[in-house]
Amino acid sequence: MMVSSRGRYALRVMTDLAEHRGEGYTAMREVAERQGISLKYLEKILPCLVAAGLIEGVHGKGGGYRLTREPDRYPVSEILRLTEGDIAPVACLDCGTETCSRSAECRTRPMWDKLNTLVDGYLSSVTIADLMEGPQSTEK
Amino acid sequence: MMVSSRGRYALRVMTDLAEHRGEGYTAMREVAERQGISLKYLEKILPCLVAAGLIEGVHGKGGGYRLTREPDRYPVSEILRLTEGDIAPVACLDCGTETCSRSAECRTRPMWDKLNTLVDGYLSSVTIADLMEGPQSTEK
DNA sequence: TAATAACCGACCTAAGAGGTAGGTAAGTCC
DNA sequence: GGACTTACCTACCTCTTAGGTCGGTTATTA
Numbered sequence: 001m002m003v004s005s006r007g008r009y010a011l012r013v014m015t016d017l018a019e020h021r022g023e024g025y026t027a028m029r030e031v032a033e034r035q036g037i038s039l040k041y042l043e044k045i046l047p048c049l050v051a052a053g054l055i056e057g058v059h060g061k062g063g064g065y066r067l068t069r070e071p072d073r074y075p076v077s078e079i080l081r082l083t084e085g086d087i088a089p090v091a092c093l094d095c096g097t098e099t100c101s102r103s104a105e106c107r108t109r110p111m112w113d114k115l116n117t118l119v120d121g122y123l124s125s126v127t128i129a130d131l132m133e134g135p136q137s138t139e140k
Numbered sequence: 141m142m143v144s145s146r147g148r149y150a151l152r153v154m155t156d157l158a159e160h161r162g163e164g165y166t167a168m169r170e171v172a173e174r175q176g177i178s179l180k181y182l183e184k185i186l187p188c189l190v191a192a193g194l195i196e197g198v199h200g201k202g203g204g205y206r207l208t209r210e211p212d213r214y215p216v217s218e219i220l221r222l223t224e225g226d227i228a229p230v231a232c233l234d235c236g237t238e239t240c241s242r243s244a245e246c247r248t249r250p251m252w253d254k255l256n257t258l259v260d261g262y263l264s265s266v267t268i269a270d271l272m273e274g275p276q277s278t279e280k
Numbered sequence: 281t282a283a284t285a286a287c288c289g290a291c292c293t294a295a296g297a298g299g300t301a302g303g304t305a306a307g308t309c310c
Numbered sequence: 311g312g313a314c315t316t317a318c319c320t321a322c323c324t325c326t327t328a329g330g331t332c333g334g335t336t337a338t339t340a
Contacts, residue, residue, distance in 0.1 A: 015248070059315085063316050111271065146328080178331080283340085289335105295329105296326085297324100309313085310312090
């Protein structure tokens with residue numbers, strides 16, 4: 001499995017925020033309810049998105065979170081990279097990991113490289129704006 | 141991470157067997173040595189490839205394993221599916237898992253579907269024969 | 281019959297997934 | 311100023327999986 005619930009939830013929250021933008025700040029309590037996700041769990045996921053400047057939050061009544069860009073300026077790959085740490089399909093491609101000692105003679109390495117490029121390319125081409133037009137646009 | 145060491149090792153073993161085919165049966169002891177992988181760990185990975193008919197093994201001296209097809213008839217996807225169980229990038233696409241209750245209204249589902257198709261298509265187009273021409277064809 | 285090699289099952293450790301619980305800090309409304 | 315609301319922080323928990331090791335048993339051949 002490449003993408004865990006952490007990353008998938010982050011995408012759903014971002015999409016939810018996008019759909020309710022223009023209504024000021026959106027409280028996580030509402031998002032958790034709408035999306036059927038534990039509020040406490042969401043609170044653990046969001047801080048890294050704030051730190052990276054993808055969203056901003058304000059405390060107190062009427063507060064919540066808000067997007068800092070237009071929905072089409074959020075590539076899915078960026079959100080996954082922040083929440084998942086990395087999205088490389090195999091460990092030896094993880095940036096941060098020291099290069100495998102056999103990488104020079106490794107027969108499979110070129111394939112993993114190409115796969116990585118393929119996946120990253122696709123996930124960079126999809127944005128939150130694309131996710132907003134879901135299978136059932138009846139809601140909203 | 142989508143592909144664990146289990147699947148990666150299986151690919152390296154299959155490639156090794158392909159490179160040494162025509163020399164009769166190849167003992168796992170040799171492969172483990174050449175590839176720098178624990179023999180005991182390999183012994184845990186191979187049975188499922190035998191059961192699926194991708195390789196065959198014979199006991200006793202002079203025994204070992206042998207490919208049952210030509211190298212270009214082994215798509216990488218088949219080997220990974222056997223050893224990894226599944227290669228879907230997200231849990232909700234795993235066959236065997238009951239469909240997610242929110243799949244109908246899920247905004248992200250179509251994207252995961254497309255990603256899955258993309259990855260599967262690529263890994264089905266690469267075969268063991270392609271892996272044999274590695275980065276350094278000096279060996280062999 | 282001894283050596284070799286596939287095969288089988290139990291076990292182990294560390295890490296990560298996927299949370300829960302409880303509290304603090306900051307801001308708003310009355 | 312006090313109640314309320316919301317983000318934010320820290321600690322902890324359970325279960326599963328990765329990634330093995332160890333010791334043995336069966337089949338085959340020199």
